[in-house]
Amino acid sequence: MDIVVFGAGSIGSLFGALLARVPDHSVTLVGREPHVAAVRDAGLRVTGVDEFVVRPAVTTDGTDLSADLALVTVKAFDTETAAEELATGAFRAVCSLQNGMGNEETLARHLECPVLAGTTSYGAVRESPGTVAWNGRGDVVVGPWEPTDATGVAEEVGEAFAAADLSTAVEDAAGIRRRLWRKLAANAAINPTTALARVENGALGDPPGSDLVEPIAREVAATARASGVDLDADETAAAVTEVVDATAANESSMYRDVARGRRTEIDVINGYVVEQAREHGIDVPTNRTLRTLIRTWEAARGLREPDRS
Ligand SMILES: NC(=O)C1=CN([C@@H]2O[C@H](COP(=O)(O)OP(=O)(O)OC[C@H]3O[C@@H](n4cnc5c(N)ncnc54)[C@H](O)[C@@H]3O)[C@@H](O)[C@H]2O)C=CC1
Numbered sequence: 001m002d003i004v005v006f007g008a009g010s011i012g013s014l015f016g017a018l019l020a021r022v023p024d025h026s027v028t029l030v031g032r033e034p035h036v037a038a039v040r041d042a043g044l045r046v047t048g049v050d051e052f053v054v055r056p057a058v059t060t061d062g063t064d065l066s067a068d069l070a071l072v073t074v075k076a077f078d079t080e081t082a083a084e085e086l087a088t089g090a091f092r093a094v095c096s097l098q099n100g101m102g103n104e105e106t107l108a109r110h111l112e113c114p115v116l117a118g119t120t121s122y123g124a125v126r127e128s129p130g131t132v133a134w135n136g137r138g139d140v141v142v143g144p145w146e147p148t149d150a151t152g153v154a155e156e157v158g159e160a161f162a163a164a165d166l167s168t169a170v171e172d173a174a175g176i177r178r179r180l181w182r183k184l185a186a187n188a189a190i191n192p193t194t195a196l197a198r199v200e201n202g203a204l205g206d207p208p209g210s211d212l213v214e215p216i217a218r219e220v221a222a223t224a225r226a227s228g229v230d231l232d233a234d235e236t237a238a239a240v241t242e243v244v245d246a247t248a249a250n251e252s253s254m255y256r257d258v259a260r261g262r263r264t265e266i267d268v269i270n271g272y273v274v275e276q277a278r279e280h281g282i283d284v285p286t287n288r289t290l291r292t293l294i295r296t297w298e299a300a301r302g303l304r305e306p307d308r309s
């Protein structure tokens with residue numbers, strides 16, 4: 001399969017490298033300098049879980065590309081620009097592997113090809129130009145964003161991932177939405193709390209940290225149900241606790257963003273929960289407080305405009 005990976009940062013570089021190992025796949029990474037120059041000069045080095053070097057095609061120009069699949073791996077606040085650039089090319093399908101919600105709607109607004117949603121628990125950090133650290137093996141799930149199209153394409157993408165030895169599952173549209181909401185619950189509970197308390201995920205496994213996990217997860221589950229996605233509150237809270245335990249040694253992505261003074265994905269995580277809850281007349285005070293705290297930090301650091309609404 002011909003695959004463009006749009007956003008050759010941490011997870012994009014890892015997926016690009018794993019897919020590029022398959023002789024039948026042809027991979028093009030779209031990224032920024034100096035990473036692109038380093039990959040062009042010496043290849044893309046993977047360290048950690050497995051160590052290898054691949055030589056995918058690489059470019060800084062995301063326009064006028066064509067492939068069977070475009071994998072979108074930019075941070076959520078860059079999805080709009082990515083979609084605009086991808087819309088100048090031609091793809092059989094585009095698939096987001098991003099965290100948070102709303103990325104698929106943004107892609108569908110700009111692109112005519114079928115949009116797939118994806119979620120992954122693989123872990124990666126791009127440590128230096130040309131090198132990505134593969135920190136954790138996980139799984140990847142894909143499915144069509146809309147119920148009416150793309151089931152066949154989702155199966156093909158699943159096969160392309162499986163050929164790269166990625167642990168892959170394919171869901172229908174209802175199934176992938178449930179998966180995304182479940183991941184959203186984990187991100188809503190873990191990311192802002194660990195970022196604000198400056199702790200690894202495992203600190204939420206016991207009181208007082210664990211006291212926050214349940215109310216956040218329950219608010220997300222209630223919002224999901226109001227949005228037509230059947231998430232049981234007890235199961236969701238238990239699933240989030242499992243993620244806390246499984247990733248106990250991790251610094252969450254939001255903790256890393258805040259520690260490095262970078263903008264976070266708060267808008268598509270707790271921000272999304274607050275917006276959806278408001279539409280359905282549900283109160284989500286814990287999510288609202290966390291969203292506002294992280295937004296306050298971003299505004300104070302000049303990473304976002306102050307909210308006037
Ligand atoms: N890193 C991880 O282990 C995981 C990340 N995710 C999600 O995947 C998404 C990406 O995360 P990371 O890879 O950690 O972020 P990252 O910041 O390391 O990578 C994104 C890359 O996209 C590049 N980019 C953005 N716009 C571009 C454009 N127009 N043209 C070329 N390059 C562009 C950026 O320069 C950056 O290198 C996020 O939504 C994140 O939550 C999901 C699962 C695991």
Ligand SMILES: CC(C)(CO)C(=O)C(=O)O
Pocket residue numbers: 099186187190191201243247250251252253254
């Ligand atoms: C699941 C979790 C919380 C693992 O760290 C994650 O996805 C993130 O850090 O963004």
